[in-house]
Structures are given as structure tokens and as C-alpha cells.
Amino acid sequence: MFHHSQRLLFFLLLFLSLKHTFSLNQDGLFLLQAKLQLSDPTNALSDWNHRDATPCNWTAVTCLAATGAVTSLNLYNLNLSGPVPAATLCRLPSLANLSMANNYLDNTLPAAAFSTCAALRYLDLSQNLISGPIPAALAFLPALETLDLSSNNFSGEIPTSFGQFRQLRSLSLVSNLLNGTIPSFLGNVSTLKTLHLAYNDLFNAGPIPPSLGNLTNLEVLWLAGCKLVGPIPLSLGNLTKLTHLDLSMNNLVGNIPEQVLSGLRSIVQIELYENALSGALPRAVFSNLTNLERFDASTNELTGTIPDELCGMKKLGSLNLFTNKLEGTLPESIVNSENLYELKLFNNSLAGSLPSGLGGNSKLQIFDVSYNRFSGEVPAGLCSGGALEELILIYNSFSGRIPDSIGECKSLRRVRLRNNNLSGVVPEGLWGLPHLYLLELVENSLSGSISNGISGARNLSILLISGNNFSGSIPEGFGELVNLEEFMANNNSLTGRIPTSVGGLSQLDRLVLRDNQLFGEIPAGVGGWKKLNELDLANNRLDGSIPKELWDLPVLNYLDLSSNRLSGVIPIELQNLKLNLLNLSNNQFSGEIPPLYANENYRKSFLGNPGLCSSLSGLCPSLEENEGKSRKYVWIFRFIFVLAGIVLIVGVCWFYFKFRDFKKMKKGFHISKWRSFHKLGFSEFEVVKLLSEDNVIGSGASGKVYKVALSNGEVVAVKKLFGTPNMGNGSVDSEKDGFEVEVETLGKIRHKNIVRLWCCCNNKDSKLLVYEYMPNGSLADLLHSSKKGLLDWPTRYKIAIDAAEGLSYLHHDCVPPIVHRDVKSSNILLDDEFGAKVADFGVAKIVKGANQGAESMSVIAGSYGYIAPEYAYTLRVNEKSDIYSFGVVILELVTGKPPLHQEYGEKDLVKWVYSTLDEKGVEELIDPSLDTEYREEMRKVLSVGLLCTNSLPITRPSMRRVVKMLKEVTAPALPKSLSGKLSPYFQEASDNDLQGSLV
Incomplete structure (x- = not known):
């Protein structure tokens, strides 16, 4: 009886357990089934389980309160990966809204995946890695109103079924790999209010379909970067x-049709920049556009004058006509635009005076008319609204005084007035504006002194006042400018001493005070200039000696103290500086020249100092003195001879012991097994014979690299590894030995931009990898050394394309794909013609399986300064990490700067580029040693680097797309720039400087 009771109790508990297990409703079971098809590394869906009766309280789930049926699923930005579980989710009968945007979803969408989603009204799969064709069945969803597939890798043409949507209001296919042309059948979807097709770089060239004019409900049309040609229909x-x-970044031609603009009566924004529009702006059009708030027709070929009707619109807030061929004056009617906040007319041929009432009736924020032929006085009312932030008038012919009202404009951030005919005293208040970070007054006829009120400009970063008539002394208040990075005041009449407070400017990068009348000593407190790159105090009346603090400036590159009255001995510690230019001529120095500089390359640096002595011609006082001193050197030569004998004896002993070790090593390699990957023209064992220390060309924690010249005349590079090699960040990769990874990877690769592995040998004590020899070393060796001059812009551009093609091969053409994981300039090697090849695959990863978009690693691979930011929260590797690292290499090529440097402070190169871009403009980023002839190409390549280093992995272009963009840089028809219009996801790369006049 007792056992029978136990049995009943057991079955009762089992029943209750089963009842609890199967209590979850059907919709919840479907969701759990979908979860099983996804990878969830962050456990974002950890509360999806069997314990609840309904899924209504689960993360990302919304239900009908009455029935518990799932109506909405918002899986945005949950770090999910795997294929889209469309077939399972579409079994939810009430599902109306589905968002899986900004994840790592990959694979293709099955053709009929969503055919059963009868209730679906909103579908957002944007910012993923989905590839393959767009399913035609999507067009047959009866209730669908919003479809967003942007920022994926969809390919093929837009399905013809997309002309049959019944209720679609919004369609976005931005940033994919679609081809074909924009189809005319989209004009059949009369319900559309929003149509986004921008940035499909693989579209074929074609016209704007006239049938789009049938979309009478359309409110937003975004066709930027779609390879559009022909006229606007x-x-x-x-x-x-x-x-x-927005029709930007295309190849449209012809005039802006009057019939088009006259019909767009309620338009808020029209952008036509970066096309090939030509002809004049039609006046009759703008009399009808009474609601126009923003008009942008910049970067085209527009001619003629600016229509008076356009400037007089009451609602006009932003007018951008920069970079055209407009002539004439700025119409007086512009003063009637009460909402005007932005006016950019730079790079035209406009002339005459600006309307005197400009800014008087509106809160003008940005005003840029640079590179025109404007003359007359600067309007006094530009800051009447109290909102003016940017006043940019450079390279015109403005005259008269700077209005006092500008000195009272507290909102100003950037004032650029260089290369005009301005005169008189600078308003007192302008020197000390609290938010001002750039003040540029170069090449005018301004006079007076620098006000001590400048101490109030605590945000001032750049002060450029060269080429004026400023007089008086540099005020002591200069020491309060703690953010000052650049001060150029050359070619003025400044007098007095350099204030000691200047030594406290720790952010100072450039100080140029040449061609003034400064006197006294160089301040002794300059040791705080740890970021100083250029110091030019030439052509003054400075005296005293060179302060010892100058010897320790770590990044000083340019030092010119010529034509002063400096005296004393030139300190030998000056050799510690890594100077590209040194000029101490025409002073009163005496004694010996430091040995490093005692050669013909530096002779001109010391001319005009009668007291200096050296073997250099033209410097020493008399031949007799030289002959007397030469006797002293006899004893030195004797000492050197004895020392050489001692070294010879030690060397012979060292060679004996090393040769004995070498014979042991040679024997070990003879008995080991070599593996060859190409047909060899040399003996592997000959390589071992030539591994002497004299041939070492590089070394590190993991081993050494030798240059070996073989008997057949061929030269190879041999990497000798000891133990398990370290990765770039100092961690040891426990996944697989670096030697085996490199052999496995390089042994099967055949590509002109991947370094060739000839053969390898695995010995128990050490391992050898024999590569083709690259005579010009690594990109880092040249770019960040005194050999930088070998890399002109065409060479750097070629290197970028070569390296990109190598990485593109790894990502797209290898089966399975290969992720390098340590892309950096030191792993890009250069042959005798500066052809680039990707090298060092010790931490590469062969990505296998369907989930090749992201695979978990046990450690971080890569080198600091190149590591993608997503490694801060995940160790999943994919090709986007390589793309980020390659973007850093592009920034190195354009800026000439290393990825990490103390001048960046707590930043790396990427963050420094973005902050400099925001504060100073693109011109401050470009390596000044490069030929200005290629400036536009450099800007375009820089834009590619910015795209690659975007903080969001999903928005980085594929390497195949990077190669395409780089190759199109030199194509005349390619209208790429850093205008910030590359994609809504790349807005952090945009900046007013990139659309306006650049520092």
C-alpha cells in the first residue's frame, strides 16, 4: 500500500511538472524555436524560456493585452548573428512589426521566407550582413507599409515584383551591392511617401526614371550616389x-528645370551638390517656391548670377551655392530672409560689396564667402542675432576696419579673415572671445598690439596673425591660453621679450615668431613644450645661450634660431633631437660643432658664426689653428687602433663559439623535414648556411628576420621563430601556434599583393619561414623615418590600392575566407618598385562555417592603435576588424603620422584625425611634405579611411568596395568628397570645414 501511494505521488508530480513545462503558449514556443536559430553571445535573450505562460514580458516582445498574441518584435542592436529565422517568425499570426536592425545577421533571405507574414506592416533588417538577392515575395505581403533593407550586402537587381506593392509607404535599399539601374516600375507604387535608394555603388549608369513623377504622395526622394546620368526629368x-x-554625387547634366522647381511648392530641402549641373539658376523658378527652407546646389558647374527671388524668400534658412562658377553680386534681398542661419557661397567668382544689412534680420550662424572677389567693408550687423559661430571671409578684397560688433560677438568659434586688405586696430574684444578656438588674421594691414585681454580666450587653439603691422610686446597673459596649439606671428613689428609664461603652454605644437624685433633671452621654462614640433625665432634680436630645456623636447622637428645674437657653445645634447631642419646661422656661437652636425649636410646651418670651429669649409678662423688641433687627434687615432685590436681578438673568439653552435643548428635542420610551396631555384639547406648574425635585418620577442643572398643571385627573407610567437599586443594566441597558422594560410595563397612563402622548416628548437625578399622593407619603416621623402603621393596611393587588393582577396576570393587580424603598416612590405604586399599571417584566422561573419576568439589579436573598437565588448572576429585596421593605415598614408604618438595625448590616430577634422579642417590632416598638386586625391582617400574607421562595424564598407572606391579616386567623373553626405551612418565624418574653406 505504501509503495502504491508513492507511485501515485510520483505520477502527480510528473503531471504537474509536465503541465508547467507545456504552459507556454504557441507564440512563445515559436519564439524559442527562432532563438535556437540565432547566436546570442551577450545573452540578450536570456529571459526567453519555458517558465512563463506567455512571452509578453520577454525582452523585445510586445503582445496584445487581451489575447497574449505577439504583435511586435524589436531585436534592434542586440549583437545577434546567424540567418534570419523568417520562416519561424512568420508563423506568429499577429506579428505586425519586426525589427532586427543593427545586428550581425548573415546568409541569404529564402525566396519565400516572408510569404506567410500576412499581418506584417513594418519590416526592418537594416545594418546587417545579409547577402544574395532581395526576395521578390516581399512585394506580395498584403499589409506591408515599411520595408528597410539598407546597409546590407544584397546583390542583383531590384525585383520586378517591387512595382506591385499594395500599401507600401516607405522603401529603403540604401548602401547595398545592387546592380542594374533604378527601375521605372517603382513609379507604380503610388502609396510611397519615402524612397531611399542612395549609395548603391554597383548600379549601372542610367537616368532618373520619368515614371517616378507618378509618385504624387512622395515626400522624401533620396537618390545620392546612384550613378545617375542625363537631365533631371x-x-x-x-x-x-x-x-x-537629394540627387547628390551623381553625373546629372543640364539646367535645373524650371518646371520641376515651380511644381515643388512645399519643398523643405533640395540638395543637388556634387553633380555636373550646368547653366544658370532660373529666376522664374524661385518666385513660386514660397515654402523653401533649404536650397543646396553646391559643387556643380552653375553659372550666371544668384537670383534675387531666391535670396528674398521669407522661410529660407540655409543657402549653399559653394563651388560653382557664379558671378555678379549677392542680392540685397538676402537681408529679408528672416530665418537665414547658414550662407555658404565660397569658391565662386562673386564680386562687389556685401549687403550692409546682412544678418540684421536673422540669427546668422555660419557665414562663408571665401575665395571670391568681394570688396568693401565687412557688414557690421553679421552678429546682430547673437548666434554667429563661423565668420569666414578669406581670400577676398575686403577693406576697412574689422567692425567693433564682431569683437562683441560672444558666440564666435571660428574667425578667418586672412588675405584681404583689412586695416586699423583689431577690436579689443575680439582677442578674448570666450568660445573662439581659431583666429586667423594673416596677410592684412592690421596694426596695434595684441591685447592682454587675450587671456580670456581660454578655448583658443590656433592664433595666426602673420604678415601684418602688429607692434608692442607679447602680453604676459599668453600663458593663460592653455589650449593653444599654434601661434604664428611672423613678419610683424613685435618688440620686447618673449614672456616666460609662454613656457607653460603644454599643448603648443607650432611657434613661429620670425622677422620681428624681439629681444632678450629665450625663456628658460620651455621644458613644458613636450608637443612642440616647430620653433622658428629667426630674424630677431634675441641674445643669451640656447636653454638646456630645448635639448629634451621629444618631438621637435624644426628649429630655426638664425639671424639673432645668440652666443655660447652649441650644446652637444642638441644631437638628441630628431631634427629635419636646424638653422643656427648668423649668430655669435663659438666652440665645436656637435659631431652629428659636423658634415657638409649641415654646413649652411652654422654659417655666420665666426667663433665656431669645424673641418667644414668656411667655418674655422685659420688653417694654423686647425693644424694645431690636428695633433691632438693623433693620440685619438692611436687609441682607436689599440681598441680595434682588442675588438678583433674578442670577435675571433665569438665567431668560434657561434660557428660551433651553427654546426649543431645545421645538423638539426638537415634531419628535419622541409615543406615547399613553390618550385624553388635554390637549396633549402643553403639558406641555413647563411643564417649569420651579420644578415639580421629585424628582430623581436618571437625571433629574428634574416636577409639571405643565395648563390643563384636570388635574395630571400628568412623568419626564424623560437617557441610560440607573440601577437601584436603581447598576448599569446592559444588557438593555434602562429607558425602553423602562417604556414596554413600562406602556403595556399597565390596573389600578387600577398607576400610569397617559398618554403618552411619545423625543427624542435626553432622554426624557419622563407619568404620572397622585399628590398624596401615595411611601409612603417619608410613612412615614419627619415626615408619618408621616398614616398610621394602617387607612391602612397599605389601602396593603398595594392594592400587593399591583397586584403580583398583574403576576404572575398579565398574559400573559406581569411581574416588577417593584424593589419598594420609594419605588416605591409614594399618591393623594389614600391609595390605593396600584405605579410605576417601569424594570427590570421581561416573563417569556417555558415557563421563566417563573426567567430569567437580566445584573445584579442592585433596591435594597439589598429585594434577595432568593438574588441572592447566582444572577441568575435570578422572582416570588419581588418577593414578598421586598414583604415588606420590609410590615415597614416595621408597624414604621415604613426597610429600612436604622445602628441595625441590620450587619443590614437583615429580619434586625433576626427577631433582635428572638427576643429581645424582637413588641410591640417594632410602630410605637409606632400605635393599640393594631389590635394583633392588625398582628401578623397582620406574619406575612404574615415569610412573604414567608423566606430560601428556594420557601416564599414567591404574590402571589395574599398578597392573600388580607391580606384575611382583618380577617375574624373567620380564626385567623392568629405562632405558628410556619404551615408546617414557616417555623419561623424562630416564637418563644416569639409564643405567650407579649410584650415
Whole structure:
């Protein structure tokens, strides 16, 4: 009886347990099934389980309160990966809204995956890694209103079924790999309000389909970067509800049709920049555009004058007509635009005076009319609204005084007035504006002194006042400018002493005070200039000696103290500086020249110092003195001879012991097994014979690299590894021995931009890898050394393309794909013609399986300064990490700067580039040693680097796309720039400087 009771109790508990297990409703079970198909490394869906009756309280799930049926699923940005579980999710009968955007979803969408989602109204799969064709079945979802597939890798043409949507209001296919042309059948979807097709770089060249004019409900049309050609069709004038029209970055031609603009009566924004539009702006158009708030037709070929009707619009807030061929004056009617906050007219041929009332009726924020022919006085009311932040008038012919009202404009951040005819005293208040970080007054006829009120400009970063008539002394208040990075005041009439407070400017990068009348000693407190790169105090009346603090400035590159009255001995410690230019001529120095500089290369640096003595011609006082001193050197030569004998004896002993070790090593390699990957023209064992210390060309913690010249005339590079090699960041990769990884990877690769592995040998004591020899070493060796001059811009551009093609081969053409994981400039090697090849695959990863977009690693691979930011929260590797690292290499090529440097402070190169771009403009980023002839190419390549280093992995272009963008840099028809219009996801790369006049 007792056992029978136990049995009943057992079955009762089992029943209750089963009842609890199967209590979850059907929708919850479908969601759990979908979860099993996804990878969830951060456990974002950890609360999806069997314990609940319904899934309504689960993360990302919304239900109907009455029935518990799932109506909405928002899986945005949960770090999910794997294929889209469409077939399972579409079994949810009430599912109306589905968002899986900003994840790592990959694979393709099955053709009929969503065919059963009868209730689906909103579908967002943007910012993933989904590839393959777009399913045609999506067009047959009866309730679908919003479809967003942007920023994926969809390919093929837009399905013809997309002309049959029944209720679609918004369609976004931005940033994919679609081809074909924009289809005319999209004009059949009369319900559309938003159509986004921008940045499909693989579209074929084609016109804007006139049928788009049938979309009479359309409010937003975004066709930027779609390879559009031909004229703007007149039918677009039927889009009377359009508020935003963007046709930028195409190849459109012809005039802006009057019929189009006259029909767009309620338009809020129209952007036509970076096309090939030509002809004049039609006046009759703008009399009808009474609601126009923003008009942008910049970077085209527009001619003629600016229509008076355009400038007089009451609602006009932003007018951008920069970089065209406009002539004439700025119409007086511009003063009637009460909402005007932005006016950019730079790079035209406009002339005459600016309207005197400009800014008086509006809160003008940005005003840039640089590179025109404007003359007359600067309008006094530009800051009447109290909001002016940027006043940029450079390279015009403005005259008269700077208005006092500008000195009272507390909102100003950037003031650039260089290369005009301005005169008189600078308003007192302008020197000390609290938010000002750039003040540029170069090449005018301004006079007076620098006000001591400048101490109030605590945000001032750049002060450029060269080429004026400023007089008086540099105020002591200069020491309060703690953010000052650049001060150029050359070619003025400044007098007095350099204030000691200047020594406290720890951020100072450039100090140029040449061609003034300064006197006294160089301040002794300059040891705080740890970031100083250039010091030019030439052509003054400075005296005293060179302060010892100058010897320890770590990044000083340019030192010119010529034509002063400096005296004393030139300190030998000056050799510690890594100077590219040194000029101490025409002073009163005496004694010996430091040995490093006692050669013909530096002779001109010391001319005009009668007291200096050296073997250099033209410096020493008399031949007799030289002959007397030469006797002293006899004893030195004798000492050197004895020392050489001692070294010879020690060397012979050392060679004996090393040769004995070498014979042992040679025997070990003879008995080991060699593996060859190419047909060899040399004996592997000959390589071992020539591994002497004299041939070492590089070494590290993991081993050494030898240059070996073989008997057949061929030269190879041999990497000799000891133990398990370290990765770039100092960690040891426990996944697989670096030697085996490199052999496994390079042994099967055949590509012109991947370094060739000839053969290898694995010995119990050490391992050898024999590569083709690259005579010009690594990119880092040249780019960040005194050999930098060998790398002109065409060479750097070629290196970028070569390296990109090598990485593209690894990512897209290898089966399975290979992720390098340690892309950096020191792993890009250069042959005798500066052809680039990717090298060092010790931490590469062969990505296998369907989930090749992201695979977990046990450690971080890569080198600091190149490591992608996503490693801060995940160890999943994919090709996007390589793309980030390659973006850093591009920034190195353009800026000439290393990835890490103390001048960046707590930043790395990427963060420094973005902050400099924001504060100073793109010109401050470009390596000044490069030929200005290629400036536009450099800007375009820089834009590619910015795209690659975007903090969001999903928005980085593929390497195949990077190669394409780089190759199109030199194509005349390619209108790429850093205008910030590359994608809505790349806005952090945009900046007013990139659309305006650049520092």
C-alpha cells in the first residue's frame, strides 16, 4: 500500500511538472524555436524560456493585452548573428512589426521566407550582413507599409515584383551591392511617401526614371550616389508634396528645370551638390517656391548670377551655392530672409560689396564667402542675432576696419579673415572671445598690439596673425591660453621679450615668431613644450645661450634660431633631437660643432658664426689653428687602433663559439623535414648556411628576420621563430601556434599583393619561414623615418590600392575566407618598385562555417592603435576588424603620422584625425611634405579611411568596395568628397570645414 501511494505521488508530480513545462503558449514556443536559430553571445535573450505562460514580458516582445498574441518584435542592436529565422517568425499570426536592425545577421533571405507574414506592416533588417538577392515575395505581403533593407550586402537587381506593392509607404535599399539601374516600375507604387535608394555603388549608369513623377504622395526622394546620368526629368515637378530631394554625387547634366522647381511648392530641402549641373539658376523658378527652407546646389558647374527671388524668400534658412562658377553680386534681398542661419557661397567668382544689412534680420550662424572677389567693408550687423559661430571671409578684397560688433560677438568659434586688405586696430574684444578656438588674421594691414585681454580666450587653439603691422610686446597673459596649439606671428613689428609664461603652454605644437624685433633671452621654462614640433625665432634680436630645456623636447622637428645674437657653445645634447631642419646661422656661437652636425649636410646651418670651429669649409678662423688641433687627434687615432685590436681578438673568439653552435643548428635542420610551396631555384639547406648574425635585418620577442643572398643571385627573407610567437599586443594566441597558422594560410595563397612563402622548416628548437625578399622593407619603416621623402603621393596611393587588393582577396576570393587580424603598416612590405604586399599571417584566422561573419576568439589579436573598437565588448572576429585596421593605415598614408604618438595625448590616430577634422579642417590632416598638386586625391582617400574607421562595424564598407572606391579616386567623373553626405551612418565624418574653406 505504501509503495502504491508513492507511485501515485510520483505520477502527480510528473503531471504537474509536465503541465508547467507545456504552459507556454504557441507564440512563445515559436519564439524559442527562432532563438535556437540565432547566436546570442551577450545573452540578450536570456529571459526567453519555458517558465512563463506567455512571452509578453520577454525582452523585445510586445503582445496584445487581451489575447497574449505577439504583435511586435524589436531585436534592434542586440549583437545577434546567424540567418534570419523568417520562416519561424512568420508563423506568429499577429506579428505586425519586426525589427532586427543593427545586428550581425548573415546568409541569404529564402525566396519565400516572408510569404506567410500576412499581418506584417513594418519590416526592418537594416545594418546587417545579409547577402544574395532581395526576395521578390516581399512585394506580395498584403499589409506591408515599411520595408528597410539598407546597409546590407544584397546583390542583383531590384525585383520586378517591387512595382506591385499594395500599401507600401516607405522603401529603403540604401548602401547595398545592387546592380542594374533604378527601375521605372517603382513609379507604380503610388502609396510611397519615402524612397531611399542612395549609395548603391554597383548600379549601372542610367537616368532618373520619368515614371517616378507618378509618385504624387512622395515626400522624401533620396537618390545620392546612384550613378545617375542625363537631365533631371520634368515629371519630378509633379511631386508637389516633396519636402526633401537629394540627387547628390551623381553625373546629372543640364539646367535645373524650371518646371520641376515651380511644381515643388512645399519643398523643405533640395540638395543637388556634387553633380555636373550646368547653366544658370532660373529666376522664374524661385518666385513660386514660397515654402523653401533649404536650397543646396553646391559643387556643380552653375553659372550666371544668384537670383534675387531666391535670396528674398521669407522661410529660407540655409543657402549653399559653394563651388560653382557664379558671378555678379549677392542680392540685397538676402537681408529679408528672416530665418537665414547658414550662407555658404565660397569658391565662386562673386564680386562687389556685401549687403550692409546682412544678418540684421536673422540669427546668422555660419557665414562663408571665401575665395571670391568681394570688396568693401565687412557688414557690421553679421552678429546682430547673437548666434554667429563661423565668420569666414578669406581670400577676398575686403577693406576697412574689422567692425567693433564682431569683437562683441560672444558666440564666435571660428574667425578667418586672412588675405584681404583689412586695416586699423583689431577690436579689443575680439582677442578674448570666450568660445573662439581659431583666429586667423594673416596677410592684412592690421596694426596695434595684441591685447592682454587675450587671456580670456581660454578655448583658443590656433592664433595666426602673420604678415601684418602688429607692434608692442607679447602680453604676459599668453600663458593663460592653455589650449593653444599654434601661434604664428611672423613678419610683424613685435618688440620686447618673449614672456616666460609662454613656457607653460603644454599643448603648443607650432611657434613661429620670425622677422620681428624681439629681444632678450629665450625663456628658460620651455621644458613644458613636450608637443612642440616647430620653433622658428629667426630674424630677431634675441641674445643669451640656447636653454638646456630645448635639448629634451621629444618631438621637435624644426628649429630655426638664425639671424639673432645668440652666443655660447652649441650644446652637444642638441644631437638628441630628431631634427629635419636646424638653422643656427648668423649668430655669435663659438666652440665645436656637435659631431652629428659636423658634415657638409649641415654646413649652411652654422654659417655666420665666426667663433665656431669645424673641418667644414668656411667655418674655422685659420688653417694654423686647425693644424694645431690636428695633433691632438693623433693620440685619438692611436687609441682607436689599440681598441680595434682588442675588438678583433674578442670577435675571433665569438665567431668560434657561434660557428660551433651553427654546426649543431645545421645538423638539426638537415634531419628535419622541409615543406615547399613553390618550385624553388635554390637549396633549402643553403639558406641555413647563411643564417649569420651579420644578415639580421629585424628582430623581436618571437625571433629574428634574416636577409639571405643565395648563390643563384636570388635574395630571400628568412623568419626564424623560437617557441610560440607573440601577437601584436603581447598576448599569446592559444588557438593555434602562429607558425602553423602562417604556414596554413600562406602556403595556399597565390596573389600578387600577398607576400610569397617559398618554403618552411619545423625543427624542435626553432622554426624557419622563407619568404620572397622585399628590398624596401615595411611601409612603417619608410613612412615614419627619415626615408619618408621616398614616398610621394602617387607612391602612397599605389601602396593603398595594392594592400587593399591583397586584403580583398583574403576576404572575398579565398574559400573559406581569411581574416588577417593584424593589419598594420609594419605588416605591409614594399618591393623594389614600391609595390605593396600584405605579410605576417601569424594570427590570421581561416573563417569556417555558415557563421563566417563573426567567430569567437580566445584573445584579442592585433596591435594597439589598429585594434577595432568593438574588441572592447566582444572577441568575435570578422572582416570588419581588418577593414578598421586598414583604415588606420590609410590615415597614416595621408597624414604621415604613426597610429600612436604622445602628441595625441590620450587619443590614437583615429580619434586625433576626427577631433582635428572638427576643429581645424582637413588641410591640417594632410602630410605637409606632400605635393599640393594631389590635394583633392588625398582628401578623397582620406574619406575612404574615415569610412573604414567608423566606430560601428556594420557601416564599414567591404574590402571589395574599398578597392573600388580607391580606384575611382583618380577617375574624373567620380564626385567623392568629405562632405558628410556619404551615408546617414557616417555623419561623424562630416564637418563644416569639409564643405567650407579649410584650415
